[in-house]
Amino acid sequence: MNLLKNKIEDEGVVLSGTVLKVDSFLNHQVDPELMMEIGKEFARRFKDLGITKVLTIESSGIAPGVMAALQLNVPLVFARKRKSLTLSEGVITSKVYSYTKQEENTISVSSKYIGENDRVLLVDDFLANGQAALGLIDLVKQAGANVAGIGIVIEKSFQDGGKLVRETGYRVESLAEIQSLENGKVTFKQEGARV
């Protein structure tokens, strides 16, 4: 998705060989027009799969997730990173380790909103170590629902997540795949290439 890649090239800040900061349009400030285009692109790629829900994790997944849900004409559900006082009965949980934040979060979703008749599109901002995506897959399975596919805004293809998540057999679509952040520079993977 060229619009996204151009944005990453123009505004992404390479903090190290593994960390890309995109706070100007995705993770802190959000570009609503870009989110809308991302939503349209996810809908285009997954439109024939009978999706009934989009599931993401707070907070950075919500903006691309709500746009994908809008375009697919289904509800969005956002998993919470810790239990809320007003979310108690029928809560499904999974543990997710964040390498970025070096902490374990319990992500949770109410069984009211993901059920056995659902075909769920998972959406997240980044795919790096794959822990968040695997946690979301686990939530969907526990709910007795089906994973229809996984839509990722930015995949860091040089990390393990893409391989781990694709090994589950689910279809993963990443709108920008980054091959390397070496030498302070973003290098995208060639379209269609699978490392």
Next chain:
Amino acid sequence: MNLLKNKIEDEGVVLSGTVLKVDSFLNHQVDPELMMEIGKEFARRFKDLGITKVLTIESSGIAPGVMAALQLNVPLVFARKRKSLTLSEGVITSKVYSYTKQEENTISVSSKYIGENDRVLLVDDFLANGQAALGLIDLVKQAGANVAGIGIVIEKSFQDGGKLVRETGYRVESLAEIQSLENGKVTFKQEGARV
């Protein structure tokens, strides 16, 4: 906004005389079409104020916030509830006490994304005790920017927040104003009435 009021009547769960749960369309599951209509309504009410940014707080403010930003054709910024490892330099913070969660959060925003030339529309899901809105106002003031207005999805008019926030002199627009949750029933304030 009747679409929203109807949704609250149909799906809102009154947990007590002060707590309304709207997890089916705003706080956990999100209705993207409703969020789009909410975004349009905020844009309609605030369109002539020269707004340059929409500012909200993660997580439940993001969906209505991104739709308002889309309609106003400006970026969204979401304040974080705790400091991130990759957000350090130039961080503006304010303390916000949550009565719902009974804890104090430090909300933060990068000074990169709210500056002295900005006219900021604050958007949040609920106005109850007003602490979140006052925290957002404080962030904008610290950044040297101007508050153009405050857009609230659901105001619990029987709590102090509306009065506290209106006393600051800023324009507050709430799309649904709830006068009472007594006897397990949602009673809306009459349009135009100010208690």
